[in-house]
Amino acid sequence: MNTMLHVSASPRHMDSHSRKAAVAAIAELQEHRPAWQVIERDLALEPLPHPDAAFVQASLMPDALRNAAQRAVLRQSEQLIAELASADAIVLSTPMHNFTLPSVLKAWVDHVVRPRRTFRLDARGKTGLLHDRPVRVVLACGGSLVVAPGGQVDFAIPYLRYVFAVIGLRDFKAIALETAIDVKEFVRRQRSHPTGWISIIALTRAHAFGRRTVHSGVLIHADRMGPRYAAHTSARAKAWRSVHSDDDGIAT
Numbered sequence: 747m748n749t750m751l752h753v754s755a756s757p758r759h760m761d762s763h764s765r766k767a768a769v770a771a772i773a774e775l776q777e778h779r780p781a782w783q784v785i786e787r788d789l790a791l792e793p794l795p796h797p798d799a800a801f802v803q804a805s806l807m808p809d810a811l812r813n814a815a816q817r818a819v820l821r822q823s824e825q826l827i828a829e830l831a832s833a834d835a836i837v838l839s840t841p842m843h844n845f846t847l848p849s850v851l852k853a854w855v856d857h858v859v860r861p862r863r864t865f866r867l868d869a870r871g872k873t874g875l876l877h878d879r880p881v882r883v884v885l886a887c888g889g890s891l892v893v894a895p896g897g898q899v900d901f902a903i904p905y906l907r908y909v910f911a912v913i914g915l916r917d918f919k920a921i922a923l924e925t926a927i928d929v930k931e932f933v934r935r936q937r938s939h940p941t942g943w944i945s946i947i948a949l950t951r952a953h954a955f956g957r958r959t960v961h962s963g964v965l966i967h968a969d970r971m972g973p974r975y976a977a978h979t980s981a982r983a984k985a986w987r988s989v990h991s992d993d994d995g996i997a998t
């Protein structure tokens with residue numbers, strides 16, 4: 747059976763914009779893949795321990811040298827790697843916390859990115875040991891990533907792209923759900939960079955849960971926009987959907 751692993755990191759549970767968007771997107775992905783099973787890994791509900799001295803020692807030594815206690819220390823990490831390695835696609839939903847990942851998600855990364863287990867290190871650098879498969883990321887942030895003034899540096903998506911590539915997962919797409927504060931800039935971005943992986947339909951469904959409105963993969967506070975702008979972006983969203991109707995890149 748095919749499985750889709752949903753790793754979620756927001757502490758806001760079902761109030762979370764990233765989780766709602768991911769859940770809506772997964773529902774849509776499942777419409778075309780009814781037999782696929784979704785595995786939920788909620789890192790906020792069940793936080794993982796951060797690496798301690800015993801973990802560091804056990805994870806850095808070759809498996810043949812580990813004793814029973816050191817193997818036990820890595821048991822949870824092994825389970826998480828097995829869950830990741832057996833998934834046919836991964837959807838990851840996360841807030842941006844201080845320009846990067848929440849620490850619960852970083853702890854998950856530390857459990858699944860391990861030398862000689864998920865990557866190999868030699869003179870040429872690091873080589874991933876997992877077979878490639880789609881990784882789709884929804885990042886929610888309160889501010890804007892590019893809109894000036896206030897545009898901020900995104901250390902989350904580039905980091906996730908890099909760290910998944912290190913373990914062999916290079917089929918990576920991400921979308922940022924952000925508060926757009928400048929209408930002209932928002933429209934310019936939609937023209938120049940319409941590359942979201944989630945269809946408009948899925949995001950519009952996500953809107954049904956919350957106070958924000960959604961167009962072309964960017965969340966905008968509805969109360970900041972007048973009706974003229976809403977009509978304008980709605981027309982743009984339809985155009986966008988017809989161009990990007992929707993190859994999510996995940997095998998059916």
Ligand SMILES: Cc1cc2nc3c(=O)[nH]c(=O)nc-3n(C[C@H](O)[C@H](O)[C@H](O)COP(=O)(O)O)c2cc1C
Binds near residue numbers: 758
């Ligand atoms: C501790 C903390 C740090 C945050 N840091 C940022 C940040 O650096 N940039 C940003 O745009 N939003 C930041 N936010 C706002 C959240 O990213 C935003 O509320 C987002 O919608 C949360 O995602 P969620 O709805 O999936 O929980 C921060 C929120 C918290 C609680």
